[in-house]
Each structure stands twice: as structure tokens, then as C-alpha cells.
Amino acid sequence: MVKILNISRGDVEQVALLARLELTEQEIVLYTGQLDSILEYAEVLNRLDTENVVPTAHAVPLHNVLRDDQVKPSLAQEKVLANAPEVEDGFFRVPKIV
Amino acid sequence: MTMDIIAKSAGELHVLLADKEISATELTKAYLGRIQKLENKVQAFVTVTEDVALAQAAEVDVKIARGEKIGLLEGIPMALKDNMCTNGVRTTCSSKMLENFVPPYDATVAERLRQAGAVLLGKLNMDEFAMGSSNENSRFFPTRNPWDLERVPGGSSGGAVASVAADEAVFALGSDTGGSIRQPAAFCGVVGMKPTYGTVSRYGLIAFASSLDQVGPITKDVRDNAMVMNIIAGHDAKDSTSVPYDKPDYTQFLVNDIKGLKIGVPREYFAKGMDPATAKVIEEAIETLKDLGAEIEECSMPHTEYAMPAYYLIAPAECSSNLARYDGVRYGYRATEAEDILGMFKKTRAEGFGTEVKRRIMLGTYALSSGYYDAYYLKAQKVRTLIKQDFDQAFEKYDVLLSPTAPTPAFKLGEKSADPLTMYLSDVCTVPVNLAGIPAISLPAGFVNGLPVGLQLMGKHFDEGTLYRVAYTFEQNTGFHKVKPNLTAEVSA
Numbered sequence: 001m002v003k004i005l006n007i008s009r010g011d012v013e014q015v016a017l018l019a020r021l022e023l024t025e026q027e028i029v030l031y032t033g034q035l036d037s038i039l040e041y042a043e044v045l046n047r048l049d050t051e052n053v054v055p056t057a058h059a060v061p062l063h064n065v066l067r068d069d070q071v072k073p074s075l076a077q078e079k080v081l082a083n084a085p086e087v088e089d090g091f092f093r094v095p096k097i098v
Numbered sequence: 099m100t101m102d103i104i105a106k107s108a109g110e111l112h113v114l115l116a117d118k119e120i121s122a123t124e125l126t127k128a129y130l131g132r133i134q135k136l137e138n139k140v141q142a143f144v145t146v147t148e149d150v151a152l153a154q155a156a157e158v159d160v161k162i163a164r165g166e167k168i169g170l171l172e173g174i175p176m177a178l179k180d181n182m183c184t185n186g187v188r189t190t191c192s193s194k195m196l197e198n199f200v201p202p203y204d205a206t207v208a209e210r211l212r213q214a215g216a217v218l219l220g221k222l223n224m225d226e227f228a229m230g231s232s233n234e235n236s237r238f239f240p241t242r243n244p245w246d247l248e249r250v251p252g253g254s255s256g257g258a259v260a261s262v263a264a265d266e267a268v269f270a271l272g273s274d275t276g277g278s279i280r281q282p283a284a285f286c287g288v289v290g291m292k293p294t295y296g297t298v299s300r301y302g303l304i305a306f307a308s309s310l311d312q313v314g315p316i317t318k319d320v321r322d323n324a325m326v327m328n329i330i331a332g333h334d335a336k337d338s339t340s341v342p343y344d345k346p347d348y349t350q351f352l353v354n355d356i357k358g359l360k361i362g363v364p365r366e367y368f369a370k371g372m373d374p375a376t377a378k379v380i381e382e383a384i385e386t387l388k389d390l391g392a393e394i395e396e397c398s399m400p401h402t403e404y405a406m407p408a409y410y411l412i413a414p415a416e417c418s419s420n421l422a423r424y425d426g427v428r429y430g431y432r433a434t435e436a437e438d439i440l441g442m443f444k445k446t447r448a449e450g451f452g453t454e455v456k457r458r459i460m461l462g463t464y465a466l467s468s469g470y471y472d473a474y475y476l477k478a479q480k481v482r483t484l485i486k487q488d489f490d491q492a493f494e495k496y497d498v499l500l501s502p503t504a505p506t507p508a509f510k511l512g513e514k515s516a517d518p519l520t521m522y523l524s525d526v527c528t529v530p531v532n533l534a535g536i537p538a539i540s541l542p543a544g545f546v547n548g549l550p551v552g553l554q555l556m557g558k559h560f561d562e563g564t565l566y567r568v569a570y571t572f573e574q575n576t577g578f579h580k581v582k583p584n585l586t587a588e589v590s591a
Contacts, residue, residue: 007464019418019463020425021456022444031460034518038461041519042407045477048484055479056486058309058339059295059535060559065338079202083429092427097439 104265108322122158122173129175142261146220154217172215177267180221183302192236193226195450205302223257228306244583249508252282259286270316277528280540284503284552295535296341299334307416310532320570324348351563357391366402367501379544379551399488405530411478418462486534503540503552542578
């Protein structure tokens with residue numbers, strides 16, 4: 001059985017980066033405490049032996065639901081761009097990437 | 099006359115419309131008037147679609163004038179939780195992130211209701227991105243419980259249940275991931291059904307946790323609930339998690355007879371922390387069902403206590419993945435003071451999302467991250483199998499299972515918002531159902547100090563029929579659904 005470690009401040013900062021969330025100092029402290037409590041609560045799952053249990057990803061048995069590869073019209077470009085914060089020449093315009 | 103019309107069910111209103119005793123326009127105007135009168139108190143609506151509603155009602159009136167037969171939901175004013183996309187109508191998830199988002203398409207459930215002639219009154223307030231159990235996480239304003247305006251309506255479909263309880267809509271659609279239809283339905287004294295996973299299309303439902311989310315009807319009585327299920331349920335090619343199944347006419351199950359039906363009452367659902375007065379209401383309901391001929395006995399579902407921790411790993415994990423799309427690039431909120439793309443992502447998401455949403459994204463990201471995936475997410479998915487097996491075994495012996503919907507009646511605004519764990523525990527009776535994917539319904543079962551208490555019935559996969567039969571029988575023999583909150587006394591005319 002894997003030992004679960006509760007979360008540290010460093011973990012929270014790393015997770016925030018992965019989740020693309022900018023956190024204030026106050027939030028880092030708050031979340032570290034709250035996430036630690038929630039994970040502590042989740043430790044109860046370790047009481048169960050699940051060595052030979054198959055995980056359930058989906059509640060009803062469906063596999064590989066596919067359709068025939070038929071080309072159909074998709075959403076019109078003006079509709080795609082209609083909610084965009086910034087548009088230029090039919091592109092979504094964003095701050096510099098490189 | 100208006101007060102009578104406002105209180106009626108869809109079933110009753112259909113007869114009045116078909117008999118031309120009231121026009122669809124008069125009916126819609128009556129509900130729009132009610133919304134205008136009550137909204138400063140209840141605050142169930144994010145957007146009211148008055149023009150759309152009146153145009154839709156007018157179309158129904160044209161049909162009636164031509165002597166054409168109308169469908170059961172035709173001309174019936176309803177509203178949708180604001181996480182269901184409506185073409186051309188703002189859809190916000192009660193979040194700053196989508197505050198000005200106007201979808202270019204309809205959710206399948208919205209389209210089916212539209213084709214059935216139902217009239218859209220507006221979009222309903224919710225906990226942001228469906229995360230919460232009190233509607234206090236709405237980024238805009240909290241919705242209030244029509245039975246006591248100082249109390250929460252429950253969540254995350256708080257606006258949806260409050261609108262139906264206050265007769266601001268004849269019916270509504272909510273969504274349920276861990277109890278978000280059933281718990282608020284219990285708090286506000288209305289009927290709420292979470293269908294079997296895969297029965298109702300999730301196309302156009304803004305996703306929270308893809309393996310748990312389901313759309314379901316919120317109604318004034320059980321008959322209306324079955325009528326709405328008939329319209330919204332059924333396979334949809336646009337949702338690959340939608341199941342092709344033999345969809346019955348759900349109203350055929352509205353039979354006042356449960357003699358010989360076997361009902362199990364899992365003792366673990368009457369957990370510590372359960373309000374004794376609420377437990378008493380449920381025990382009385384059990385006696386009523388026994389008197390009506392059901393065979394009821396206590397049973398055990400030993401993995402029940404593991405459902406909450408499993409859910410609070412699985413749901414945030416799936417949410418962290420689903421909410422990764424909100425990056426300010428193509429739609430939604432974008433932070434303006436960023437120098438580069440990474441800064442833009444981080445600020446957009448920090449400013450666009452509220453506290454609970456960010457907390458769950460953080461929890462989910464952590465649970466899925468390298469080094470922790472096995473210990474948390476995978477472990478929780480294995481426990482999910484054990485929980486599902488508990489239900490499979492129980493259903494070998496029983497036709498339905500019974501429990502309280504929530505451990506307490508509606509709590510006061512602000513009472514549980516300090517500690518997230520305390521808030522999460524109000525879902526203890528509802529969460530196992532979503533993990534197993536089975537259907538469950540909450541219906542009014544009585545009152546504690548004037549506050550509604552809900553009874554939950556859980557059924558086998560695709561067996562909404564038996565749930566409707568038990569619910570209908572209980573309802574017809576008790577009449578709790580006919581009791582209305584005393585709102586007009588608090589509202590100036």
C-alpha cells in the first residue's frame with residue numbers, strides 16, 4: 001500500500017503552476033491548510049484492500065463509441081469567433097507566446 | 099385567477115391550454131409577472147428571457163387557434179439551470195469566467211424541450227460551475243430558500259429548485275453530479291430526479307465531472323417529472339456517453355400501488371451527524387410506505403462511508419481536466435494585464451474562477467499528478483467499484499432503496515461556508531448514487547419546523563419506472579407536494 005503524504009506549501013505552488021492559476025500569498029496559505037485537511041479525510045480510503053479490484057472509470061458499460069468517418073459541416077467561422085476576447089484576420093489574438 | 103394558475107402543475111395546465119380555458123400567452127405572462135414580483139427576494143434567475151418566452155408562447159397560441167393538438171409540455175413555462183447551453187442566450191454557469199458567454203448552439207435537452215413547445219422563461223442561478231451544496235458559490239448573488247429567505251435553497255441547482263418551489267417556473271432542469279438536483283429539491287420541497295447515467299444527453303451541458311454529471315427534471319409533482327423525462331431522455335448521437343436503451347413512456351409507471359414491493363433501508367445512510375427530527379420524518383415515511391403494502395427492512399451497504407472521500411477525489415480530478423479549457427483564448431473572460439501567454443492564463447483563471455472552483459481544480463490537479471495518481475485517483479476509482487458492488491448486491495434483494503436525501507433541513511446562509519469539509523458532508527446521502535450511476539429521486543416527505551424534508555429513493559440502472567411508481571404512490575397518499583411556501587406574505591404586492 002502506498003503511503004499518502006499530505007500536501008505542503010511547495011506542493012501547492014507546483015500544483016498552481018500546473019493548473020495555470022496565479023495565487024496570492026493568502027490563497028497559498030489558505031489552500032495548503034484546506035487541501036491538507038481534505039486529503040487527511042481521504043486517507044480513510046487506505047483502510048480498504050483494493051489490491052484485486054478493477055477501477056471503475058464509467059458507471060455504465062460503454063466501449064469505443066464511434067461513428068463512421070463522414071465529413072459533415074462544422075460550426076461557421078463567425079460563430080466560432082463571436083465570443084472571442086480579441087480577433088484579428090480570422091485568428092484568435094493572444095499575448096506573446098515566444 | 100392568477101394565483102390559481104401559478105400554483106398548478108404542468109399536467110393540470112396542459113388540460114387548461116387544450117380546453118382553451120387559458121392561452122399560452124396568458125400563462126407565460128402570469129409566470130413572468132410572478133418572477134418580477136418575487137425575484138428581489140428569491141433571486142433564482144441569472145437571465146430572464148421575456149421576449150423569447152412571449153414569442154414561443156405566441157407560436158403555441160397560433161397552433162391552438164388552428165385547432166391543432168398540442169403536446170403535454172407545449173406552452174408550459176420552464177427554466178434551465180445556467181450550465182445548459184442555449185443558442186443566442188447568455189449561459190454563465192454563475193461564473194465570472196462565462197459572464198458574457200453566448201453559446202452558438204443549444205444543449206440537446208434545451209433543443210428537445212424547445213421542439214416539444216415548452217416556453218423558456220430564463221436561466222437559473224447555481225453554484226459556480228456546479229460546485230457547491232448551497233448556491234452560495236454563485237459569483238453573482240446567492241439564491242434564497244422560498245420557505246425561509248434567510249436559508250439556502252441547497253446546491254448546486256439552487257436557482258432551479260427555488261424557481262419551482264416559488265412557482266416562478268412550472269418546471270426546471272437541473273444537473274446532478276454529487277446530489278445537486280436531489281439535495282436542493284429536498285431543501286425546497288420539490289421533486290427532483292437524477293436519471294441513470296447515460297439516459298439524458300450531456301451534449302451542451304457545461305461539464306464538471308464527466309463520469310458523474312446528469313441532467314434531470316425538477317418539478318412540482320411526480321407526474322410532471324415523468325412527463326419531462328419523456329421529452330429529455332433518450333440516446334443522443336452527439337453524446338458518446340449517452341446509452342442507446344429502450345426508452346419507455348415514463349408516465350405509464352404512475353400507478354398508485356406498491357403492494358409487495360421490496361424496499362431496503364441502508365442503515366449507513368442514517369449516519370452520525372443526522373438531525374434527529376429529520377430522521378423522524380423519514381421513519382414516519384417508512385411507516386406510511388409499509389401501510390401502503392411495501393415490504394421494508396433495514397439492510398447494510400458497508401462501503402457507504404468511503405463514498406464521500408472517493409467522490410472528493412474523483413470529481414475534482416475530472417473537474418480539473420474539464421476546466422482546463424477556460425484559458426481566455428477563444429471565449430469567456432480574459433485578464434487584461436498580462437505580458438505573455440502564461441501570465442494571461444494564470445491571471446485569467448485566477449480572476450475568472452471563484453474560491454471553491456479553484457480549490458477543486460487544485461485538489462484534482464494534485465490527485466492526478468505524477469507520483470500521486472495511484473495513491474489518490476486510481477485508489478478512488480477502485481473504491482468506486484466496491485460502492486457499485488454494494489448497490490448491485492442490494493438490488494438482488496430489493497426493488498428500491500430508501501434514505502433521507504440530506505442529513506438536515508436547509509441551513510442558514512453563511513452557516514457552513516467557513517469550512518469546506520462541513521459543506522461537503524451535506525452530500526453524504528446523495529454522492530454514492532452518482533458513483534454507481536444509478537437513478538435516484540427526492541420527493542417531499544414532511545417538514546421540520548416549517549422546513550421541507552426530502553425522501554430519497556434509489557433504483558436499479560434504467561429502472562426510473564419503479565422509482566416513479568413508489569414516489570407517485572407515496573405522494574398521492576400524503577399530499578406534501580401541495581403545501582406551498584408562504585411567500586406572498588413577505589412580498590409587497
